[in-house]
Amino acid sequence: MSILKQATIDAIKQNESALLTAWIAGLEQEGSLSDNRITRDEVSAQAKDFLRLLVAASAVGDAADLSRGEWAESRQFLELLSRSRAQRGLDSQHTARFIFSLKRPLFDQLQTTYAGDPKALSNEVWAVSELLDLLGMHTIRAFQKSREEVIMRQQEELLELSTPVVKLWDGVLALPMIGTLDSQRTQVVMESLLQRIVETGSDIAIIDITGVPTVDTLVAQHLLKTVTAIRLMGADCIISGIRPQIAQTIVHLGLDLGGIVTKANLADALALALKRSGLTVTRAE
Amino acid sequence: MSSMRSGTFALRSEQDVVLGRQAVRKLALECGLRLVDQTKLVTAVSELARNAVIYGGGGDMDWAIVEEGARKGVQLVFRDNGPGIPDIKQAMTDGWTSGNGLGLGLAGAKRLVDQFDIQSAPGQGTRVTITKWN
Ligand SMILES: Nc1ncnc2c1ncn2[C@@H]1O[C@H](COP(=O)(O)OP(=O)(O)OP(=O)(O)O)[C@@H](O)[C@H]1O
Ligand SMILES: [Mg+2]
Numbered sequence: 435m436s437i438l439k440q441a442t443i444d445a446i447k448q449n450e451s452a453l454l455t456a457w458i459a460g461l462e463q464e465g466s467l468s469d470n471r472i473t474r475d476e477v478s479a480q481a482k483d484f485l486r487l488l489v490a491a492s493a494v495g496d497a498a499d500l501s502r503g504e505w506a507e508s509r510q511f512l513e514l515l516s517r518s519r520a521q522r523g524l525d526s527q528h529t530a531r532f533i534f535s536l537k538r539p540l541f542d543q544l545q546t547t548y549a550g551d552p553k554a555l556s557n558e559v560w561a562v563s564e565l566l567d568l569l570g571m572h573t574i575r576a577f578q579k580s581r582e583e584v585i586m587r588q589q590e591e592l593l594e595l596s597t598p599v600v601k602l603w604d605g606v607l608a609l610p611m612i613g614t615l616d617s618q619r620t621q622v623v624m625e626s627l628l629q630r631i632v633e634t635g636s637d638i639a640i641i642d643i644t645g646v647p648t649v650d651t652l653v654a655q656h657l658l659k660t661v662t663a664i665r666l667m668g669a670d671c672i673i674s675g676i677r678p679q680i681a682q683t684i685v686h687l688g689l690d691l692g693g694i695v696t697k698a699n700l701a702d703a704l705a706l707a708l709k710r711s712g713l714t715v716t717r718a719e
Numbered sequence: 720m721s722s723m724r725s726g727t728f729a730l731r732s733e734q735d736v737v738l739g740r741q742a743v744r745k746l747a748l749e750c751g752l753r754l755v756d757q758t759k760l761v762t763a764v765s766e767l768a769r770n771a772v773i774y775g776g777g778g779d780m781d782w783a784i785v786e787e788g789a790r791k792g793v794q795l796v797f798r799d800n801g802p803g804i805p806d807i808k809q810a811m812t813d814g815w816t817s818g819n820g821l822g823l824g825l826a827g828a829k830r831l832v833d834q835f836d837i838q839s840a841p842g843q844g845t846r847v848t849i850t851k852w853n
Contacts, residue, residue, distance in 0.1 A: 614737050648740055648758075650765040651821045679758040687762060687827035688813050 438492045438565070442558050445547040446489050446540070450482075456539035457481050466531055480515060480532070487511055492565065500568050512569060513576040520580035529577045534568040537563065550702030561601045597623045599630040606707045607636045608700065610675075612645030620656040628663060638670045638707045642700045654689045661694055670710070672696070674703035722794075724784035730758040730797070732777075736768045739780055742798060743793065746823035747780045750784060751853045759849040766824035767797040767847050773818070775799025775845055785850065797845075804830070804839040811837070 446453065459479055459625075461467055467474050487508045495504030519529045540562050548555035553631070573670065604610045610626050613619075631639060646653065657673065664671040674697040676684070684691065697703040708715060728739055742783070743764045749759040764780075765795040771778035775826040778799030785794045804810045825847075826851035832849040 548803045616733060616737075648761055648765055650762050651767075651823045651827065652765075652769065655821055679755040680801075682755050683758050683831065686830040687766075688757060688823045689821070690829065 437495065438561055439554070439558055441547060441554075442494075442544065442562070443493050445488055446485070447541055449543055450485060453487065453536075453539045453543060454478070454481055456542070457485075460535040460538055461532070461684060464531060464535060466535070469524065469528065471524055472519070475554050475606050477532070477696075481536075484508070484511060484515075484533075484683070485536075488565075488569075490550075495563060500572060500619045508569065509572060510671050513580075516573055517580040520577055520584055526574055526577045526581075532573050533566055533573050536642065537566055539568075568690035568718075597626055599627050601630075601634060601636075602704055603638045603708065603711070603713075605634075605711055606638045606640065606704065607631060607706075610638040610642045610645065612667070614648075614652045615646055617652075617654055617656070620660065624656075624660045624663060627660070628667060631664065631667055631669050638672065638710060639664050639669055640672045640674055640700065640703045640707060642675040642703070643673060643680075644700070646679070651683060651687065651689070654687075654691070656683075658691075658694075670695075672703045672706060674698070674700045720785050720787045720794075722783040722785050725781065728780040728782060730768050730771050730778050730780055732772060733769070736765060737770060739768045740764050743782065745748065746782060746784060746793045747851070749837075750793055752793070752851065753853075756851060756853070763828040763831040763849060763851075765794065766828045766847070767795075770824055770847075771797050771799040771801075772851070775801030778844075789853075790852050792846070792850050794850045797847045797849075799846075800844040803843045803845055804837075805841050806852075807837060807839060814829045 456472075458467075458481060461477060461481075467477060491504050491508050495502060499505075502507060514665070515532070516529055541559055544555060544558050544562065548558060597609065597611070600608050600610070603658050605626070607630055609623065611623065615623075626638070627639060627641075630636070642658065643649065643657075661671045672695045673691070676698060695706070697706060728742055729735060740761050744757060744761050746809060747760050752760065752771075768780060769782075777800065778797060778801070779795040781798070783794045785792050809815055811826050812822070813826045815820045825837070828847075830847065831850045834848070834850040836848040837845070838847075
């Protein structure tokens with residue numbers, strides 16, 4: 435149990451503006467304020483809000499257990515603070531420093547408050563230190579969670595971004611694949627391709643794998659499944675962009691793409707698709 | 720054969736398989752492997768690393784840049800402490816899979832590299848060593 439003494443809480447309340455000034459000065463010294471992704475005013479406002487929440491919660495709360503209701507507001511405040519910093523690309527160190535740099539001014543304050551009582555002083559320094567550590571840890575955890583959310587969202591965006599189905603000609607769709615073809619991506623790709631085949635009434639789909647660095651058995655299996663699904667819809671599929679080194683690797687791996695029409699590049703695949711559609715390309719006289 | 724530089728790479732997830740491939744591509748470049756040999760080695764890595772993750776329940780890849788006379792190469796050991804393979808001959812057969820793969824990973828990897836050695840027994844985990852020379 436390490437609830438702060440009433441005298442500590444009173445001291446913080448009475449010296450609020452001095453503490454804030456010292457806290458901000460500390461942040462400034464550490465270089466936390468010279469980042470153009472966050473303004474000084476914003477940090478000052480956050481510092482003020484946080485100090486008030488800290489006082490309110492530690493007047494009733496048990497410092498050893500942040501999961502309790504008394505700390506809900508402080509926790510939420512730190513989670514929001516972490517999220518906004520994560521979204522702006524600030525790092526965890528910068529975010530955690532916000533809390534940890536409150537230690538110095540608070541310790542200085544305690545020195546004054548408990549000048550004649552070394553035992554109380556050491557108790558309160560310990561209590562404040564423990565409390566700020568816990569809050570700092572919570573901030574770091576919240577920050578990491580926010581970062582993970584940001585990364586996950588980017589991954590999802592990438593997933594869709596990297597699977598654009600383009601119409602090359604009436605009845606001819608192309609899907610330029612780029613990057614690693616994992617199961618999740620293949621699923622997204624396959625769905626959007628099949629969807630577009632229906633929407634556009636296309637009968638030829640070209641899957642271009644120029645941008646796929648490795649064609650192993652898993653990628654091959656995904657490709658085979660996609661081709662089968664396309665055929666089940668009554669359309670034809672051409673795989674293009676099989677570079678020489680990939681072709682040789684496929685042979686050694688023992689993959690059988692026998693039933694699939696393949697072309698070295700997208701241009702050849704398009705030429706074939708046009709031919710199959712009964713079209714010829716001629717040079718204008 | 721002498722080893723010039725070596726290290727270990729964890730294989731726990733599909734993401735690690737991708738990272739492992741990238742790491743080996745760098746090593747292959749460093750050893751002066753031609754593009755087609757780089758691609759072959761990296762593809763073998765993809766197969767063996769994924770087997771370690773899927774069947775072995777995760778494992779490690781030891782890597783080393785090795786030298787023998789004038790030639791340089793990449794040597795890799797894929798180890799896991801999974802269930803092991805009861806019948807290696809069967810597992811090495813094209814088209815045989817206990818799961819729902821194509822059953823080409825092991826046999827294909829062997830054809831893609833210069834040296835291939837597999838050791839496995841039920842309850843003993845699996846250890847596959849491959850080398851590709853420049
Ligand atoms: N590290 C391992 N631990 C245990 N069993 C393995 C391991 N590696 C391979 N096997 C067994 O050997 C079989 C053949 O492996 P192989 O990589 O050739 O084919 P696959 O993984 O089933 O399919 P593919 O690799 O073509 O997608 C596997 O189905 C599995 O039963
Ligand atoms: Mg396999």
